[in-house]
Amino acid sequence: MKNIQKTVITALVILFNLILSQYSNAHIMVAQHGTLNIVDDGAFMVMSLPVSAFEGIDDDKDGKLSMAEFNLHRSAIVNIVQEKVVLKDNNGKITLQGIMLSPVTSHYSPKEPTSQLIVMGRFTLTEPNSTLQYQISLFGKTPTEQLLEITATRKNVSNKQVAKLSPNKSSVTFFEK
Numbered sequence: 301m302k303n304i305q306k307t308v309i310t311a312l313v314i315l316f317n318l319i320l321s322q323y324s325n326a327h328i329m330v331a332q333h334g335t336l337n338i339v340d341d342g343a344f345m346v347m348s349l350p351v352s353a354f355e356g357i358d359d360d361k362d363g364k365l366s367m368a369e370f371n372l373h374r375s376a377i378v379n380i381v382q383e384k385v386v387l388k389d390n391n392g393k394i395t396l397q398g399i400m401l402s403p404v405t406s407h408y409s410p411k412e413p414t415s416q417l418i419v420m421g422r423f424t425l426t427e428p429n430s431t432l433q434y435q436i437s438l439f440g441k442t443p444t445e446q447l448l449e450i451t452a453t454r455k456n457v458s459n460k461q462v463a464k465l466s467p468n469k470s471s472v473t474f475f476e477k
Contacts, residue, residue, distance in 0.1 A: 331404070331416045332445065336387075336434060336452040336474070343387060343423040343432070345396070347448070348404060348416050350440030354380055364413035370403050377401055377417070384437040387423045389430040396421040428456075434463075435471040 329335070334347030351358060351365040357373040358365060370377075378399050387394045404416040432452070439446050448465045452474040463472040 329418055332448050334436075334448060334450045336432075336450060338425070338428065338432075338452070338454040338456075338475075340456075341425045341428045343394075343425055344420075345385070345387075345423065346418065346420045347385075347436075347450075348418055349438050349448075350442075350445040351415050351417055352440040352442070352445060353438040354417075362413065364415050365403055365417065366413040367403070367411070369413075370401075374401060380438070381419055381421070385419070385421075386433075386435040388433040388435075389425060389427055391426045391430075394423040394425065396423055398422050429454075429475075431476045432474045433471065434474060436465055437470050439467050439470075 329346050329348040331348045332350070334345065337344045352363060354373075354377055357369055357377060359369050359372070360366070378401065381399055381401075382396055385396060387396070399419065399421040402418040402420075403414040404418055405414050406412060434450065434452070436448060436450075439448065446466055449462065450465060450472065451460065451462050453460045454475055459475060461474050463474070465472060
C-alpha cells in the first residue's frame with residue numbers, strides 16, 4: 301500500500317510539473333512565503349523566492365527574470381536551491397528531490413519578466429516524526445525580500461508551526477520534542 305501511495309504522489313508531482321513547466325499564471329504561493337508539509341515520510345516544500353536572491357541569473361540586470369534567462373539558468377537555479385535550502389533530521393542533511401521551478405507572472409502580462417520564482421520539491425524523511433532543522437539562505441536585496449515566512453505542518457498529528465526567517469535568522473527548528 302505504501303508503494304502505491306508513493307507512486308500516486310510521484311505521478312501527481314510529475315503532473316504538477318508539466319502543468320507549471322512554463323509560467324505560473326496562478327499565484328500558488330504568496331511572495332516571500334513558503335510551506336513545508338510533512339505527510340508520512342515526505343516533506344513537501346513550496347516557496348516563492350525573489351529573483352534577486354539568485355546570483356548570476358539576471359543577465360540584463362533589470363532585477364527580473366525573463367523566460368530566456370530562466371531557461372538558460374534553470375540548472376544553476378536548481379543547484380543554488382539544493383545548496384541553500386537545507387532540511388536536517390536526527391540523521392543529518394536530507395537531499396531535496398524533484399525540484400520544480402516556475403516563474404510567477406502577472407495575469408495581465410504573462411510574458412513580462414518576473415521578480416518571484418516558485419520553488420517546489422520533496423525531502424524524503426528517514427524518521428517521519430523527528431525534529432526538523434530547516435535553513436534557507438536565499439534572501440533578496442530589497443527590505444521586503446529580506447523576510448520569508450514558512451508554515452510547517454505535520455498532517456498526521458495536525459501540528460502547524462509558523463516561522464519568520466531572515467538573513468540574521470536563517471534557520472528554524474520545527475516539531476521539537
